[in-house]
Every structure is written in structure tokens, then in C-alpha cells.
Amino acid sequence: MTINLTEYGLKQTIQKTITATEQPRLGRVIEQHRELYQLITATGQRQAQVTGKLAHQATSATAFPAVGDWVLFSAGDDYTTLIDRILPRQSVLARGAVNQHDGQIIATNIDTIFICMSLNADFNVRRVERYLTIAWDSGAMPVLVLTKADVCTDRADKLRALADVTVGVPTVMCSAETGEGLEDLQPYLTAGQTVAFVGSSGVGKSTLINRLLGATVLATKTIRQDDDKGRHTTTSRQLLPLPSGACVIDTPGMRELQIFVGDLQQTFAEITALAADCKFNDCTHTSEPGCAVQAAVADGRVSLERLQSYQKLQREMSYQGLNSRQLEQAKIQRMFGGKQAMKRVKQRYHRD
Known part of the structure; x- marks a missing residue:
């Protein structure tokens, strides 16, 4: 049985990250049960687990495979399927x-x-x-x-x-x-x-x-x-x-959604725009004089509930306090697994 992986979302951007010899080892994670992963490959479905090397090198839970990931796999000594590498993620x-x-x-x-x-x-x-x-x-x-x-x-x-x-x-x-x-x-x-x-x-x-x-x-x-x-x-x-x-x-339903990382600037675009006119660059929009956001709440341009929601999510975010460079590094880690991996992907794109 041969399966066309384009029917499972395979794009050229993914194909460009691997060599021709690696193509037969390509699969996508379509289901996960604890440490076991169900892959769809060109020859059908396989149950797999990560190699000891991948598990050892993982610096966080987000470095393990997840549903939607494209991975390279190989056969173990006992005919098990092993996930050797997670390809760079296009979105997370x-x-x-x-x-x-x-x-x-x-x-x-x-x-x-x-x-x-x-x-x-x-x-x-x-x-x-x-x-x-x-x-x-x-x-x-x-x-x-x-x-x-x-x-x-x-x-x-x-x-x-x-x-x-x-x-x-x-x-x-x-x-x-x-x-x-x-x-x-x-x-x-x-x-x-x-x-x-x-x-x-x-x-x-x-x-x-x-x-x-x-x-x-x-x-x-x-x-x-x-x-x-x-x-x-x-x-x-x-x-x-x-x-x-x-x-x-x-995905399973979530009664409560905890914020790990997020883009408050996009979600609360009007508050972000107003904050640029605050008197202080580090204004918390609570009691500081010259706060453009509080002024907008006072005259009804922004609801108090909306501002309170923004402040609550800001407090919850795990990456609160990181500067822009640190935030970018954290995102590169989630998407590519590190700067070196990102550089390798860019080099391959340029060659192609």
C-alpha cells in the first residue's frame, strides 16, 4: 500500500528540509498516547516511540513529538519504529x-x-x-x-x-x-x-x-x-x-485554558496602540499619571473588562518579564529546536 502524504498535509516547505534519501523515512504524527505515537507514512501507519538520544537531548516537554509533527523514523533492532528527529515546525x-x-x-x-x-x-x-x-x-x-x-x-x-x-x-x-x-x-x-x-x-x-x-x-x-x-x-x-x-x-475540550505563551499585542491591538502614548514606557495602566489606556477607559473607548482581561493574561504568561530577544530565542527553540537547527534549515532553503 502506498500513501500520498500530500493528502496528510505534506508541503514543499517540509520536503525541502530533508534529503532525497530521507524521503522514505518521513512520517507525520497523527495520534499520541503517552510515550507511543501513531505515524502515517508512505507505506501506511506505524506505531513508534522516540529514540533514547532524542529523549536525552530534549530540554523540555515541548521538544518531544506532538500531533501534527513531521518526523524522520527508522527501524529498531526488534523491528520497532523509532522517531529519530522532529522536523522544523511551521506553527506551534x-x-x-x-x-x-x-x-x-x-x-x-x-x-x-x-x-x-x-x-x-x-x-x-x-x-x-x-x-x-x-x-x-x-x-x-x-x-x-x-x-x-x-x-x-x-x-x-x-x-x-x-x-x-x-x-x-x-x-x-x-x-x-x-x-x-x-x-x-x-x-x-x-x-x-x-x-x-x-x-x-x-x-x-x-x-x-x-x-x-x-x-x-x-x-x-x-x-x-x-x-x-x-x-x-x-x-x-x-x-x-x-x-x-x-x-x-x-483536540480534547479544555474547561480552563492556561496561558503558556501568547501574543497580547495582536489580541489587544487597541490597548497596544494606546500604550505607545503613555507617559512612561513601563506603564502598567493601573495608577500611573499620563496613562493613555486609563484615559481611554475613562471616556469609554476601551471597556474596563477588556483592560482587566489584558492585565490578567499578562500576569499569567509564563514568559512575562523576558525581553524581545529572549522571547525570540524561546520561539526559535519551540519551532526549530535551537538556533543551529534553524540555520541548517535556512542553508538548505538557499541551496534549493
Whole structure:
């Protein structure tokens, strides 16, 4: 059996990072269960684990393979499949992790992040800000997907509530039950694209993906009638090919999204722009004189809730206090595994 890996999101940018002799050893992580990884390769699926060398050299949990990663593998002495190397990531979506200082990768090498929020009791503007903060940092494009539109009776009010938060972010309102709005997702689901669905438990991610797959592949559960909350169904990340030629990554629902790294400047663009006019460069926008942000709150240009959300996320971010150079180094580590690896990739691009 021969599998065309372009159907699993293989792009020329990935192919350029390896030699012709390495091509047969190329695979993509489509599922993970603790230390075991399911790979899709040109000859089919393989169960794999990382080599001792890769594990030894890993400086953090983010240096291990994740769903979406392209890797090079080899056969071990006992015919097991071993992951030798993770290829440079084109994008990385990461979150904070309990009792971990280096975060947890949700998915990699994604083109679009569908941030799902249902239009029932799960609707929460501040939660959208959280997801956008990590999405803008990932290198992928965020799209807000408002699900369960068939049960919503105040659509216009909810869109108005999101207006300041979603500037520059495409918003799709849809229903997996009726099919409404599904056509608006199609421009992001063309051949070769990889999309990831993220959101709280029970917002309808799995139901929506099943509709896109054209079959019931993922388990789903209905919402609880007493509080309009959904039950957790997806327990692990997995990558699936869609009939359109795109790939989709389903992720477990998250009741609480902890911020590991993020792009507050993009998520809160209006606050960032106002801060440039503050009297002090290190203004915290709390009690300093000459604060342009506080002035905007006072005259209604920025809501107090929006500023408080910005300040809360700023405190939570694991990389708070790092300068721009340190932030850039941290991102290079997540994407490429270090400066030397990044230099090798650039050199290969120039040769090609």
C-alpha cells in the first residue's frame, strides 16, 4: 500500500528540509498516547516511540513529538519504529500545563485554528481572548467558529459583544445539526491545509468534524439540560484526512485554558496602540499619571473588562518579564529546536 502524504498535509516547505534519501523515512504524527505515537507514512501507519538520544537531548516537554509533527523514523533492532528527529515546525499551538514550566503542545504544523465557542451558556467573551492570545502566537491563522447557532435567539447581541475582541479575525456562525454555515468553513479546508479545532468541552467540535468527514468517526455526547454545559468526549488529539483534501486535528475540550505563551499585542491591538502614548514606557495602566489606556477607559473607548482581561493574561504568561530577544530565542527553540537547527534549515532553503 502506498500513501500520498500530500493528502496528510505534506508541503514543499517540509520536503525541502530533508534529503532525497530521507524521503522514505518521513512520517507525520497523527495520534499520541503517552510515550507511543501513531505515524502515517508512505507505506501506511506505524506505531513508534522516540529514540533514547532524542529523549536525552530534549530540554523540555515541548521538544518531544506532538500531533501534527513531521518526523524522520527508522527501524529498531526488534523491528520497532523509532522517531529519530522532529522536523522544523511551521506553527506551534501551545498551552500552559499544570505543574509544568515549559507548557504543553496542542498541535503543530497547522494552517488555521478554529476556535469553537457555542452560542448557549458556554458563550464567554473573555475566553475568546484567551484562545486568541495563544492562537496569534502560534503562527497559524485564527478563525472564530460560533457553534449551535440553531439554539441561539440573540445572535446580533452576541456578535456585538465580540466586536472589539474579534477585530481582524474571521467569524463563522454555524450549526452542525442543520448544516447552516458549514459552507463558510470550506475556504479553509482546501487540499493540503491542516486545521485544528480547539474549544471548551461540549461546544460541538466532534459533531462538527463528523459533519465535515461525512461520517460518525468521533464520539459525541449531548449537552446537559440542567446547565447547558457539554460533557468531555475527545480524550486524545488525533489528525484525520477530510474528503476535501485537508486534514483536521481534533483536540480534547479544555474547561480552563492556561496561558503558556501568547501574543497580547495582536489580541489587544487597541490597548497596544494606546500604550505607545503613555507617559512612561513601563506603564502598567493601573495608577500611573499620563496613562493613555486609563484615559481611554475613562471616556469609554476601551471597556474596563477588556483592560482587566489584558492585565490578567499578562500576569499569567509564563514568559512575562523576558525581553524581545529572549522571547525570540524561546520561539526559535519551540519551532526549530535551537538556533543551529534553524540555520541548517535556512542553508538548505538557499541551496534549493
